[in-house]
Amino acid sequence: MARGPEIDIVTLFPELLEPFIKGAVLGAALRDGRVQVRVTDLRAYATDRHRTVDDTPLGGGDGMVLKCEPTVAAIEAVRQPQGRVLVLSPRGRLLDQDLARELALERQLVLVCGRYAGLDERILEETGAEELSIGDYVLSGGEAAALVVTEVVTRLIPGVLGNPSSPERDSFSEGLLEHPQYTRPRVFRGRRAPAVLLSGNHAEIERYRRRESLRLTFERRPDLLECAELGEEDRRVLQELKHERD
Numbered sequence: 348m349a350r351g352p353e354i355d356i357v358t359l360f361p362e363l364l365e366p367f368i369k370g371a372v373l374g375a376a377l378r379d380g381r382v383q384v385r386v387t388d389l390r391a392y393a394t395d396r397h398r399t400v401d402d403t404p405l406g407g408g409d410g411m412v413l414k415c416e417p418t419v420a421a422i423e424a425v426r427q428p429q430g431r432v433l434v435l436s437p438r439g440r441l442l443d444q445d446l447a448r449e450l451a452l453e454r455q456l457v458l459v460c461g462r463y464a465g466l467d468e469r470i471l472e473e474t475g476a477e478e479l480s481i482g483d484y485v486l487s488g489g490e491a492a493a494l495v496v497t498e499v500v501t502r503l504i505p506g507v508l509g510n511p512s513s514p515e516r517d518s519f520s521e522g523l524l525e526h527p528q529y530t531r532p533r534v535f536r537g538r539r540a541p542a543v544l545l546s547g548n549h550a551e552i553e554r555y556r557r558r559e560s561l562r563l564t565f566e567r568r569p570d571l572l573e574c575a576e577l578g579e580e581d582r583r584v585l586q587e588l589k590h591e592r593d
């Protein structure tokens with residue numbers, strides 16, 4: 348059975364993560380052993396009586412900073428020899444589908460959630476952690492970001508999604524956005540689903556979908572076309588789309 352990386356999430360708020368991890372697709376994959384996700388409470392690694400995990404920034408400023416001792420101890424406790432440690436951070440490398448595919452091949456991912464003003468820089472130095480961002484905006488904590496990473500990585504593991512072929516057809520898988528989808532009824536409030544989808548002609552359907560995929564990518568994300576895997580027919584379609592536009 349195909350397995351993805353073991354995922355360890357280090358957080359101050361385990362209770363935020365657990366319902367999501369146990370639900371829906373991920374929950375089923377956990378139960379049948381395809382995916383292992385563990386949540387570690389950072390506070391359990393605090394060393395003083397008050398279970399302190401953060402402190403005010405040296406030099407002054409707003410917010411609190413996660414302290415070195417408990418955070419490094421928690422990372423070291425869960426990290427396996429080949430584990431890859433990723434601290435969620437808006438400063439980090441941007442997550443995209445290529446990076447998700449790379450992460451899905453790892454043995455273990457340790458995802459560290461920041462809170463407040465962030466983490467003491469020496470946590471990164473001491474553990475050799477990389478920083479990973481899910482987008483150019485600022486969340487209040489790394490938990491939502493860790494869930495995003497967990498979901499994009501685990502859905503690439505064969506058998507985690509019901510239909511094994513679905514990740515290959517998703518947006519970005521070949522560098523293109525996905526074509527539009529339709530289901531029954533054939534006519535909704537006068538809007539007809541494209542006739543080709545009902546033709547039973549699979550070659551035609553494939554051609555139509557590829558064209559729609561190219562059209563959407565051309566209109567919305569032309570930047571993606573530069574790295575997309577394109578064939579001769581694709582380039583012809585793109586020329587046509589350019590002519591239509593001009």
Ligand code: SAH
Pocket residue numbers: 434435436437438459460461462463464465466479480481482483484485486487488489490492
């Ligand atoms: N002061 C920090 C932001 C702290 S936000 C800065 O400007 O860089 C608090 C925590 O939320 C961060 O430590 C990080 O773990 C998480 N976070 C916020 N935005 C994120 C993003 N875009 N991607 C991943 N994690 C993010």
